Amino acid sequence: MLTPFKQTPVPYKITFGKQKISQISNCVDDEHENIFIICGESVLETGLPDQIASHLSDFSTLIWPGVRSHVPVESIKEGKTLLCENDIDVVVSVGGGSAIDTGKAICIADESDYPVEELIHADCIDAQPEINHITVPTTLSAAEMTNLAGVSWPDRDMKKGIKGRGVFVDDIIYDPLLLEETPSDLIASTGMNALNHGIEMVYCNKHQPFTDATALHSIRLLYTHLPDAVKGNQESLAYVQVGASISLLGYTNSATAINHSVAHILGVRYGIPHGIANAVVLPYGMRFNLPVATNRFAIIGEALGVSPEEMTNKEVALEGIAKCENLVERLDLPTRLGELGVPKEDLALIAERLLEEDFINSNPQKLTKTNIRKMLENMY
Numbered sequence: 001m002l003t004p005f006k007q008t009p010v011p012y013k014i015t016f017g018k019q020k021i022s023q024i025s026n027c028v029d030d031e032h033e034n035i036f037i038i039c040g041e042s043v044l045e046t047g048l049p050d051q052i053a054s055h056l057s058d059f060s061t062l063i064w065p066g067v068r069s070h071v072p073v074e075s076i077k078e079g080k081t082l083l084c085e086n087d088i089d090v091v092v093s094v095g096g097g098s099a100i101d102t103g104k105a106i107c108i109a110d111e112s113d114y115p116v117e118e119l120i121h122a123d124c125i126d127a128q129p130e131i132n133h134i135t136v137p138t139t140l141s142a143a144e145m146t147n148l149a150g151v152s153w154p155d156r157d158m159k160k161g162i163k164g165r166g167v168f169v170d171d172i173i174y175d176p177l178l179l180e181e182t183p184s185d186l187i188a189s190t191g192m193n194a195l196n197h198g199i200e201m202v203y204c205n206k207h208q209p210f211t212d213a214t215a216l217h218s219i220r221l222l223y224t225h226l227p228d229a230v231k232g233n234q235e236s237l238a239y240v241q242v243g244a245s246i247s248l249l250g251y252t253n254s255a256t257a258i259n260h261s262v263a264h265i266l267g268v269r270y271g272i273p274h275g276i277a278n279a280v281v282l283p284y285g286m287r288f289n290l291p292v293a294t295n296r297f298a299i300i301g302e303a304l305g306v307s308p309e310e311m312t313n314k315e316v317a318l319e320g321i322a323k324c325e326n327l328v329e330r331l332d333l334p335t336r337l338g339e340l341g342v343p344k345e346d347l348a349l350i351a352e353r354l355l356e357e358d359f360i361n362s363n364p365q366k367l368t369k370t371n372i373r374k375m376l377e378n379m380y
Helices: 018-029 041-046 049-054 072-087 097-111 118-121 178-179 184-203 209-230 236-249 258-270 274-292 292-302 313-330 344-354 358-362 370-377
Strands: 013-016 034-038 060-063 090-093 132-137 146-155 158-163 171-174
Touching: 013 018, 013 236, 018 049, 018 132, 018 171, 018 292, 034 049, 034 072, 034 097, 041 049, 041 132, 049 060, 049 090, 060 072, 072 097, 072 118, 072 184, 090 097, 090 274, 097 132, 097 158, 132 158, 146 184, 146 258, 171 178, 171 236, 178 236, 184 236, 184 258, 184 274, 184 292, 184 313, 209 292, 258 274, 258 344, 258 358, 274 292, 274 370, 292 313, 344 370
Parallel strands: 013 171, 034 060, 034 090, 090 132, 132 171
Antiparallel strands: 146 158
């Protein structure tokens, strides 16, 4: 039986296609003057920010390579200062999830009455910022699709989300040719993060028919094309870019669950890249929730290519989990916490912190210190 649900549309515009980056000026209104292009050092070295600036030659552009992994609050303060000093009216975020979330947070910080350090306490932010935000993703993080900006407070050992309709970006430009410059290991890890998005949105307790449709198709695209995308196949890169995008298309109306909660803690506390953490956690989180969401995991198994003929739902689900484990190995990604340098004596602390995470309320299996600790030990 279907449970009641609400479907809220998303406000951004998406442009997809090869060499579409050359048309980025179409996203900027004539009355805009000053454009802030933000990225990390590695993206700066590719020359892409300079290329974008050349396509925006009718405007004043400032390139800031101040993006840092996991979006520490100090980088938001730095970005906001530059934004105010240069009278910026358009932000262009170039790169992966950290760049895009940095852009979101800077735009919100410019509008908010809260000090940057206290944005975590802001109520749901629904007012759209006056600053226009354009994103040019170069990984498969799909951060551009959500109304959430993940920001870390390293001194508090914490990562939290700034959330609301005002956090949404305005324009997204997907140019699959840009992924050819992205390192293959980053395609692999962020691709597993995107696959995790789709899987969690199907099994979480906030799933609904509209989000199932896009999440399941994202699972099909990512599982099918990620191995060849990592090898640089152009067609596969285009498919996984779309697959990653729609993995979070329904996020406003659904949620992620325990996998992403663990990944947030691993990122902030140990500096582990978000995609790597998700690749390790994915099959363990699936097994953790299997007893209470067997039918949902059977649906996921079918999307992963398992034929349900003469199989029980549990058998289909287990085969799907095995396919995910096999994919992580095929992509040559870590499979254990121990490989990531996480001290075994920290597992109890991680279990405690997990109970404070935002996403655990959408997890179908009720969390306790005991069952979390067992899952983490299995993961080690």
